[in-house]
Structures are given as structure tokens and as C-alpha cells.
Amino acid sequence: MTHSATSRPGAGAPAVKHRQPLGIRVLYGLRKEPGFFAMSPAELIAFGQAQNRIVNSRAARLATGFPHRGASISWQDVRLPDRTIRVRVYRPVNASTTLPLVVHVHGGGYVGTAVQCDWINSHVAAGVRAVVVSVEHRLMDYDTPLAAAVDDGWEVYRHVLRHADEWGIDPGRIALAGESAGSMVAALSVLRARDAGLSLRAQVLVNPCVDLTSTALDYQSMSEYADTPNLTREAVDFFRHVAVPDGTDPRELSPLYADLNGLPPTLFVIPVLDPVADHGRAYAERLRAAGTTVQVNEFDRAGHAFLSLPGLVPQARPARDRIVEFLRERLG
Numbered sequence: 001m002t003h004s005a006t007s008r009p010g011a012g013a014p015a016v017k018h019r020q021p022l023g024i025r026v027l028y029g030l031r032k033e034p035g036f037f038a039m040s041p042a043e044l045i046a047f048g049q050a051q052n053r054i055v056n057s058r059a060a061r062l063a064t065g066f067p068h069r070g071a072s073i074s075w076q077d078v079r080l081p082d083r084t085i086r087v088r089v090y091r092p093v094n095a096s097t098t099l100p101l102v103v104h105v106h107g108g109g110y111v112g113t114a115v116q117c118d119w120i121n122s123h124v125a126a127g128v129r130a131v132v133v134s135v136e137h138r139l140m141d142y143d144t145p146l147a148a149a150v151d152d153g154w155e156v157y158r159h160v161l162r163h164a165d166e167w168g169i170d171p172g173r174i175a176l177a178g179e180s181a182g183s184m185v186a187a188l189s190v191l192r193a194r195d196a197g198l199s200l201r202a203q204v205l206v207n208p209c210v211d212l213t214s215t216a217l218d219y220q221s222m223s224e225y226a227d228t229p230n231l232t233r234e235a236v237d238f239f240r241h242v243a244v245p246d247g248t249d250p251r252e253l254s255p256l257y258a259d260l261n262g263l264p265p266t267l268f269v270i271p272v273l274d275p276v277a278d279h280g281r282a283y284a285e286r287l288r289a290a291g292t293t294v295q296v297n298e299f300d301r302a303g304h305a306f307l308s309l310p311g312l313v314p315q316a317r318p319a320r321d322r323i324v325e326f327l328r329e330r331l332g
Contacts, residue, residue: 020273020303024229024312036238041142044242048111048139055116065119065310069093070126073118078159085152086136088114090125091168100130100173100201100331101164103157103189105149107180107207107305109239110140116308117179120320124177127324130331131169133160137185146184146212146243146253153178153185154192161198173331175202175264177323180276180305181239183208187255187283194262202330204323206269207304209276210283212240212250213257219278231275231304256283260290267295267326269319271302297322 034047054060067073071090078085092099104121106112114121114134121132137152138144157176164171176193178186183205190203209216216222217237226233244250251257256279266287270280281296288294299306302315310316 019301020229021301021313024303024309036235037241044110045141048108048141051108051111052113052115055113061311063309063311064116065316067118067122068126071122073122078156080155080159085156087156088118088121088134088136090118090121090132090134092126092129095129095168098168098170100128100175100327101160101167101169101171102128102130102132102175102177102327102331103153103160103186104132104134105137105153105176105178105182105185105189106134107178107182107308108139109146109149109181110242112139112181119310120307120316120323123320124324124327128327128331130327131167133167135185140239140242142242145245145248146181147248149181150185150188150253153182154189157189157193172199174200175204175327175331176200177204177206178208179206179307181209181243184210184212184253184255188253190263191255191258200264202265202267202327203263204267204269204326205280205283206307206319206323207271207274207276208268208280208283209236209239210254210256210279212244212254214250216240216254216279219276219282221278222275225273225275225277225303228273228275228303230306233275236275256286260287260292263287263290263292265293265295265330267323268297269307269323270296270298271304271306271315272298272300273303276304295326 074089076089106114106117114136125132135153135156137149160167176186268280268284270277284294284296299315306313307316
């Protein structure tokens with residue numbers, strides 16, 4: 001693809017491409033969207049824990065996908081002076097050489113776990129022949145803003161880089177990747193890496209949310225897809241409310257408004273039926289204007305978080321293939 005490539009694999013007839021797959025509509029039709037703004041701090045934490053118990057269940061694999069058999073999966077601890085961060089590590093089986101590294105950040109914000117990304121991360125490990133380290137970062141609540149997750153993502157990246165030999169990775173071949181809120185963490189970590197003079201080969205941003213300012217809800221996609229099964233406008237508004245505590249400048253947590261010079265080649269994976277689709281498009285345009293090589297892939301009949309639901313959304317597979325292809329090119 002070219003410097004500013006944009007493609008939409010699987011584009012279909014207009015009446016079809018703007019409808020979610022049946023499995024998504026049925027599953028989310030059985031679930032009632034919680035009233036986020038009415039939740040107490042304890043209720044928000046309990047909600048996140050309940051959602052993660054479901055994701056960790058064996059039955060959830062029917063939706064979230066089964067891991068690639070060509071990758072091993074294990075939990076490890078990254079021990080820092082002030083805390084320990086769990087990471088989920090994916091390695092290609094029978095790997096005997098130093099491998100590239102992909103640091104991955106799952107989505108969810110106030111819910112979520114690295115386990116929900118086993119399908120994509122195991123395929124990346126096996127297909128790219130890379131070590132994937134997925135950060136089990138602190139989840140947001142009223143006492144834990146988004147900045148905590150950003151610090152966790154950054155510290156895991158720095159730790160693995162400092163201990164490259166122990167992890168069996170090549171410090172010259174590293175990419176960062178994230179999904180949804182995790183894309184924001186990944187993008188902010190990429191900015192920190194640039195400021196620290198650290199070289200990255202690539203970043204992959206899947207259905208990214210990149211604007212936490214007062215303009216976050218003003219995009220056309222936010223109005224057009226305000227009440228999708230996977231994500232609602234209210235949920236995005238609540239995310240902003242929790243992510244940016246009083247006294248914090250939301251621009252500091254909004255990659256869209258950062259200095260974007262000197263960033264690595266970037267792949268965007270954007271589901272069309274997503275309230276934050278225009279966040280990704282706007283960020284891609286700003287990166288292009290700053291001289292970054294950008295590739296944008298849009299997927300019809302796919303909503304927010306579709307990459308974590310391959311059992312329900314067929315478009316997850318071509319999206320996976322594009323990510324693997326891109327990372328092979330950049331980390332080879």
C-alpha cells in the first residue's frame with residue numbers, strides 16, 4: 001500500500017454493510033446496557049469484575065476465539081520498584097532465536113483483560129514469529145484514572161526493553177499495538193518513546209479512541225452510531241468522565257492533539273459501525289500531515305471491539321490477516 005493507503009475489505013451492498021452480524025445483534029440484545037453515570041464507585045468495580053469473569057470463562061471462547069496452536073501462552077510478572085504488573089506472554093512454539101517484540105494493550109478502560117485478546121495475540125505471535133507481551137494494566141475507576149494504565153503500558157515496554165536478553169527479544173525490532181482504550185495507551189506510549197529517543201518500528205491501532213477533550217463526542221460517527229450493540233455514545237462520555245479527573249488537562253491524554261512528528265509507520269484498523277470510527281480517521285489524517293507512513297483498513301459490517309469477537313464477527317479474520325502482514329513487513 002502507499003503512503004496514505006486506505007482500503008475497506010469486504011465492502012458489501014449498502015443495506016447490508018451497515019448492519020451488525022446476527023450473532024452480535026442477538027448477544028447484545030440479551031444484555032441491558034448499564035446506567036454508567038448512576039453507578040457508585042463500588043458498583044463500577046463490581047461491574048468490571050463481573051464482565052472479566054465472563055471473558056475468562058471457557059464458554060466465552062465461542063465468541064472471543066480459540067488461540068492459535070502455534071503459540072504458547074503464559075502469565076508473567078513484571079516487577080517494578082513500586083508495583084508488579086501482570087503480563088500475558090505469547091511466543092511462537094519452537095522458537096530458538098531472538099525475536100521481534102510486540103507490546104499490546106487490551107481495550108475496555110474500566111473493564112477488560114489480556115485474555116480477551118488471546119486469539120489475535122496468539123495469531124500475531126505465530127504468524128509474525130514474534131514475542132507478544134500484553135499488559136494487564138490497572139483498570140479505570142473513580143480513584144484510578146486512565147493515566148495509571150498509560151504508566152503501566154509504558155513501564156512494561158521499558159522493562160522488557162531493558163531486559164531484552166532475558167525476554168529473548170531484539171530491541172531493534174519493536175512495535176506497539178492497542179485496541180480501543182488500549183490504542184490510546186499504546187499511542188501515548190509511542191509518543192513517550194519518541195520523546196525519550198527510543199526507536200520503534202511500527203504501531204497498530206484498532207478502533208482507537210484518541211480524543212478526550214470537549215470535542216470527543218462531536219464526530220459524525222458518534223452521532224450516526226450512537227447506540228450500537230458494542231459501544232454507545234453514553235459509554236464513551238462516561239469513559240471521558242472517569243479517564244480525566246478534575247484538574248487534569250484532557251489534551252495531555254488525547255494523542256489527537258499531541259505533536260506527531262517523528263512517529264513510526266502506523267496501521268489503523270477501523271470498524272465502520274463504530275461511534276469512535278472518526279477518531280481513528282482524524283488521527284490518521286493528522287499523522288499523514290506530520291509525515292508518518294499511514295495505512296488505514298476499514299471493515300464494513302463490523303462494530304467496536306470486533307477484533308476480540310472472531311466467533312461472532314467474520315471481519316475479524318481479514319483484519320487479523322492485515323495486522324499480521326503489516327507487522328511481518330515492519331518487524332522482519
